Amino acid sequence: MKIILVSLYLFDNLATRSLHAALSAEGHDVTTLYLKELFINTMKAPTSREIALFLRHIREEKPDIVGFSVRTPFIRIADHLARMIKEETAATVFYGGLYPTMSPRAALAFADIVCVGDGENVFIQLAKKGLTAVKKEGLPGLWWKHNGAVNGSGYAVESDVDRYSFYAAGKRYYIDHNRMEMEKEKINNRIQRFFSTIDVFTRGYSTMAGRGCPLHCSFCVNALLKDHFPGLDTVRQRRTAGVIAELQAAYAAQHMETVYFHDDIFTADRAWAFDFMTAYKTAVGLPFMINTHIQYLDYDLLTGLRDAGLRIVKIGIQSGSERISRMYRRPLLKEKLQTISRQCRELDIFPLYDIIIDNPFESEPDKKETFALLSSLARPYKLMMYSLVFFPEYPLTKYAQQQGIPLSPQQPEKVYTNWYFKFLKREAAVAAFWHSLFWLSQVDFLSRRLLQLLSRNAFLRRYPCWLKMYCLGTYVFAMNVIIEKLRIRSIWMKKTVSA
Ligand code: B12
Ligand code: SF4
Numbered sequence: 001m002k003i004i005l006v007s008l009y010l011f012d013n014l015a016t017r018s019l020h021a022a023l024s025a026e027g028h029d030v031t032t033l034y035l036k037e038l039f040i041n042t043m044k045a046p047t048s049r050e051i052a053l054f055l056r057h058i059r060e061e062k063p064d065i066v067g068f069s070v071r072t073p074f075i076r077i078a079d080h081l082a083r084m085i086k087e088e089t090a091a092t093v094f095y096g097g098l099y100p101t102m103s104p105r106a107a108l109a110f111a112d113i114v115c116v117g118d119g120e121n122v123f124i125q126l127a128k129k130g131l132t133a134v135k136k137e138g139l140p141g142l143w144w145k146h147n148g149a150v151n152g153s154g155y156a157v158e159s160d161v162d163r164y165s166f167y168a169a170g171k172r173y174y175i176d177h178n179r180m181e182m183e184k185e186k187i188n189n190r191i192q193r194f195f196s197t198i199d200v201f202t203r204g205y206s207t208m209a210g211r212g213c214p215l216h217c218s219f220c221v222n223a224l225l226k227d228h229f230p231g232l233d234t235v236r237q238r239r240t241a242g243v244i245a246e247l248q249a250a251y252a253a254q255h256m257e258t259v260y261f262h263d264d265i266f267t268a269d270r271a272w273a274f275d276f277m278t279a280y281k282t283a284v285g286l287p288f289m290i291n292t293h294i295q296y297l298d299y300d301l302l303t304g305l306r307d308a309g310l311r312i313v314k315i316g317i318q319s320g321s322e323r324i325s326r327m328y329r330r331p332l333l334k335e336k337l338q339t340i341s342r343q344c345r346e347l348d349i350f351p352l353y354d355i356i357i358d359n360p361f362e363s364e365p366d367k368k369e370t371f372a373l374l375s376s377l378a379r380p381y382k383l384m385m386y387s388l389v390f391f392p393e394y395p396l397t398k399y400a401q402q403q404g405i406p407l408s409p410q411q412p413e414k415v416y417t418n419w420y421f422k423f424l425k426r427e428a429a430v431a432a433f434w435h436s437l438f439w440l441s442q443v444d445f446l447s448r449r450l451l452q453l454l455s456r457n458a459f460l461r462r463y464p465c466w467l468k469m470y471c472l473g474t475y476v477f478a479m480n481v482i483i484e485k486l487r488i489r490s491i492w493m494k495k496t497v498s499a
Contacts, residue, residue, distance in 0.1 A: 001028045001029070001064050001065065001127045002028070002029045002061065002062065002063045002064050002065075003023055003028050003029065003030045003031070003063055003064065003065050003066075003067060003123075003127065004030075004031050004032075004033055004057075004058060004061060004063040004065075004066045004067070004091075005019055005020055005030065005031070005032045005033070005067045005068075005069065006032075006033050006034075006035060006066060006067065006068045006069065006078075006081070007032060007033070007034045007035070007069050008035055008036065008068070008069070008070070008071075008074040008077055008078060009035070009036045009037065009038045009043060009074055010034070010037070010038045011034045011037045011038075011174055011184045012034075012184075012206050013032075013034070013069060014166055014206060014207070014208060014262060015069045015096075015097060015119070016032050016069050017032075017166045017167070017168045018120060018164050018165070018166050018168075019067065019069075019096075019119055019120060019123055020032050020168040020170055021164060021165050021166065021167060021168035022120040022123070022124060022164045023123060023124065023127060024168060024169075024170050026124055026127065026128070028127055030170055030171070031061065031063075031170070031171040031172070031173065032168075032170070032171070032172045032173075033054065033057060033058075033172075033173050033175070034172065034173065034174045034175065034176075034184070035050065035054055035077075035081075035175050035176075036050070036175065036176050037174075037176050037184075037187075037188065045077070046077065046175075047178055049178045050175050050176070050178060051080075051081070051084075053175050053178075053179075053180045054081065054175055055081075055084055055085070055088060057173060057180065058085055058088075058089060058091065059088060059089060062089070062090075062091075063089075063091050064091060064092065065091060065092045065093075065094050065126075065127070066082075066085055066091045066092070066093050066094065067094040067095075067096060067119075067123065068081070068082065068093070068094070068095050068096070068097070068111070069096060069097040070095050070096070070097040070098075070099040070100060070107070071097055071098050071099055072098065072099045072102070072391055072392070072415060072416070073389075073415065073416055074099075074416075075099050075107075075416065076416050078095065078099075078110070079109065079110040082095075082110040082111055083110055086110075086112075092112045092113065092131060093110070093111050093112050093113075094111060094112065094113050094114070094115065094123075094126075095107045095110075095111035095113075095114045095115070096114065096115035096119040096122075096123075097115075097119075098221055100114035100115060100116060100143075101115075101116050101117055101155075101225075102221075102224065102228075102391075102392065102393055103392065103393070104116050104143045104150070104152075105150055108143065108144070108145045108150060112144065112145075113126075113131070113142060113143065113144045114142075114143045114144070115141055115142060115143075115156065116141050116142075116143055116154070116155050116156065117141045117154075117155040117156035117157055117229070118141070118156050118157055118158040119141075119156070120158055120163075120164050121156060121158060122139060122141045122142050122156045125139055126139070126142065135151070138152070138153075139152075139156075140153070140154030140155065140156055141154055141155055141156025141157075142156075155228070155229045155232075157229065157232055158236075159233065159236065161210070161211055161236045161237075161238050162238050162239050162242045165242070165245075165246045165249075166206075166207045166208065166246060167207075167246045167249050167250045167253075169253065172184075174186075174187050175187075202257040202258045202489075202492045203254065203255070203256045203257045203258070204256060204257065204258040204259065204260050205247070205250050205251075205254060205256035205258070205259050205260070206259075206260045206262055207243070207246060207247070207250075207259065207260070207261060207262070208238075208261065208262050208263050209237065209238050209243045209261055209263055209266065209276065210235050210236055210237040210238055210263050210266075210268070210269075210272075211235070211236045211263075212225075212232070212233065212234055212235040212236055212264065213234070213235065213264035213265055213268070214234050214235055214265060214268050214296075215265070215293060215295075215329075215330065216329060217318075217328050217329055217330050218327065218328050218329045218394065218395040218396035218399065219318075219328060219356065219388065219389075219391075219394060219395075219396045220394070221391075221394070222264065223329070223394065223395050224393055224394055224395065227395075234268075235264075235265075235268045235269065237268075237269050237272050240272070240275055240276045240279050240280075241279075243276070244279055244280065244283045244284060247259060247280075247283075247284045247286075248283065248284065251284070251286075256286065257286065257287070257492065258286055258287050258288060258289070258311075258492050259284070259286050259287075259288040259289070259309075260288070260289045261288060261289065261290045261291070262291065263290070263291060264291060265291065265292050265293050265296050266290035266291060266292050267290070267292045267296040267297055267301055267305075268296055270296070270301065273301060273304075273305070274301075274304060277304050277305055277307070277308035278308070280308050280309065281307065281308040281309065284309075285308075285309060286309055287309050287310075287311040287491070287492050287493075287494065288308075288309050288310060288311065288312075289310075289311065289312035289313070289314065290305070290310065290312075290313055290314070291313075291314040291315075291316075292313060292314070292315060293315065293316060293330075293331075294315060294333055294336050294337050294340050295331050295333060295336075297313075297315075297340055299343055302340070302343055302344070302347055302349065303347060305349075306347045306348070306349055310349055311349060311350060311491045311492060311494065312349070312350050312351075312352060312488070312491065312492075313344065313349055313350070313351050313352070314351075314352045314353075314354065314384075315337075315340070315351055315352070315353055315354070316330075316353075316354045317337065317353050317354060317355055317370075317373070317374075318330060318354060318355060318356045319332075319355070319356060319359075319362070319366065319369075319370055320332070320334070320366075320369040320370035320371070320372060320373030320374065321362070321365070321366035321367075321369040321370060322369070323366060324359065324361065324362055324366050327361060327396070327399070328356075328396070329395075334373055334376075337373070337377065338376055338377060338378075341377040341378040341381065342378045344378070344381075345378045345379075345380070348491070348494075350380065350381070350382070350487065350488060350491050351381045351382075352381065352382045352383075352384055353374075353377070353381055353382070353383055353384065354384045354386060355370065355374075355383060355384070355385050355386070355438060356385075356386055356387075356388050357385050357386070357387055357388065357431070357435055357438070358387040358388050358427075358431070359388045360400070360405050360406070361400070361405065364430055364434070367430075367431075367434035368434070368455075370434075370438065371434060371437050371438060371441065371455060374438055374441040374442075375441050375448055375451055375452070377441075379442065379444050380442075380444055380484075380487060381442055382442060382484060383438060383439065383441065383442045385435065385438060385439070387414075389414055389415055390414075390415065391415060392415065429461070429462060429463070429464050430461070430464075432464035432465070432467070432468055433460060433461045433464035433467060436464055436467040436468050436471050437451065437454065437455055437467070439471050440454070440467075440471060440476075442480070443476060443480050444480075444483065445479070445483075446476070454467065
């Protein structure tokens with residue numbers, strides 16, 4: 001069967017890579033079409049030329065199925081493309097990913113069929129037996145519409161995540177900057193890459209060593225998945241040997257310089273993490289990055305991971321306020337965070353901290369607490385600020401609706417358009433003041449004393465544009481970007497053992 005998989009705003013999408021590998025292994029003719037790359041803060045809608053390139057490719061290839069991987073922010077773009085594909089070709093449009101998993105009925109407005117849950121086995125069965133047969137027999141996780149009524153049921157869950165690899169060789173096309181190329185390196189824009197966070201000077205390889213998260217924060221899909229699908233294993237960890245084999249195959253083909261582990265919490269299973277780091281150090285030995293939460297981190301883990309090649313650790317803080325952290329259903333553990341930040345400095349591990357802003361429940365004292373926490377962390381670190389998005393159905397969204405809180409004038413528009421914090425957006429003076437201070441807290445060459453003085457300045461609080469201009473318009477911004485890039489480059493370049 002001829003299949004085209006579509007990834008929106010994410011070259012290197014792990015979901016389409018896993019599906020590509022699984023379907024190719026079954027002998028299908030699979031291509032992945034990447035429409036636009038993710039560049040936080042600079043993403044724009046596809047141009048008419050990019051859409052034309054996309055549609056022309058689909059018309060020429062004449063696939064049997066076009067499978068879109070859809071996350072909520074990109075549903076409008078997916079729907080637009082799906083409508084055009086159905087008008088111009090005979091292909092079946094198949095949606096999978098978190099949007100149809102959360103809202104299968106809404107997803108069926110434009111898709112012919114949708115997948116709820118993990119897609120590998122569902123897609124394999126569909127491609128093997130054909131649509132008519134699977135509709136007749138039923139297939140858990142496959143939903144469709146017939147005469148206006150929604151058919152299908154259930155959630156597809158892959159308990160043996162070792163069965164599939166994220167490494168997929170095969171045909172890929174990348175569309176961005178009004179061009180289509182078969183190699184993503186040919187299409188990347190150097191200026192955008194310079195401003196991207198971590199992969200500036202290196203060839204990185206993304207993967208996951210497990211799926212799922214032991215926590216259930218109220219603004220995250222993991223809370224919802226656990227409510228919707230009871231019995232779903234909290235974390236589905238892959239076996240060490242499988243991950244190592246994948247990385248070795250990828251290295252043989254791509255000679256990557258770094259590895260990004262995108263697991264929600266890489267260190268969720270401590271025993272597995274120790275087992276993995278020993279094997280990784282000898283078999284792979286490339287510098288790597290992980291995401292984690294400090295509840296799942298300690299000095300022994302950090303030391304072992306550093307020895308195996310850990311260079312960058314992404315830690316979600318989200319808020320320094322106890323009250324807001326309770327609302328987010330997350331342990332805050334301030335003192336542990338302060339200790340871990342010092343240990344990262346001692347071990348030469350570079351931390352990236354995530355913070356959520358624009359929460360309508362947050363008051364000025366909450367923001368002050370966040371600033372105090374950021375100011376107490378050992379530098380260097382990089383701060384990633386994300387504007388809170390109330391995704392449909394999420395526990396925090398339901399809570400806000402119950403409380404009658406006006407989410408924001410742009411909601412729900414923001415769900416589909418605003419994927420990130422824009423520094424120069426219009427915001428209330430108090431918010432602008434504290435957000436600028438958050439940003440400044442990461443700048444190494446501004447003393448903590450100076451930051452404290454700024455935070456008490458009534459003039460700046462009233463006219464925070466001066467502070468914002470200071471963040472952006474002066475040498476502080478430029479210097480910080482340059483120092484940060486040089487530092488991240490030097491961190492990545494420190495190899496553990498030669499691979
Ligand atoms: C890793 C990750 C990232 C990485 C991606 C790295 C990479 N190279 O792929 C990075 C950091 C780049 C990233 C970026 C973003 N992310 Co993110 N990310 C995740 C995370 C932690 C895991 C996603 C993942 O890859 N899982 C592994 C794959 C295999 O699982 P999967 O995606 O669910 O795919 C399976 C099924 O859904 C299904 N499936 C998927 N596609 C298809 C297609 C078909 C046809 C079929 C049949 C099945 C199918 O089968 C797949 C295999 O089993 C999730 C949280 C989570 N736990 O899910 C958030 C999450 C997906 N991210 C989210 C967001 C908001 C973003 C950003 C918008 C953030 C931003 N401000 O820019 C961007 C958007 C990027 C994009 N264009 O999609 C949200 C999406 C919310 C929503 N309701 O859709 C999530 C759910 C977190 C949250 N807040 O709840 N992210
Ligand atoms: S720790 Fe991160 S991935 Fe896990 S539930 Fe919370 S926000 Fe989601």
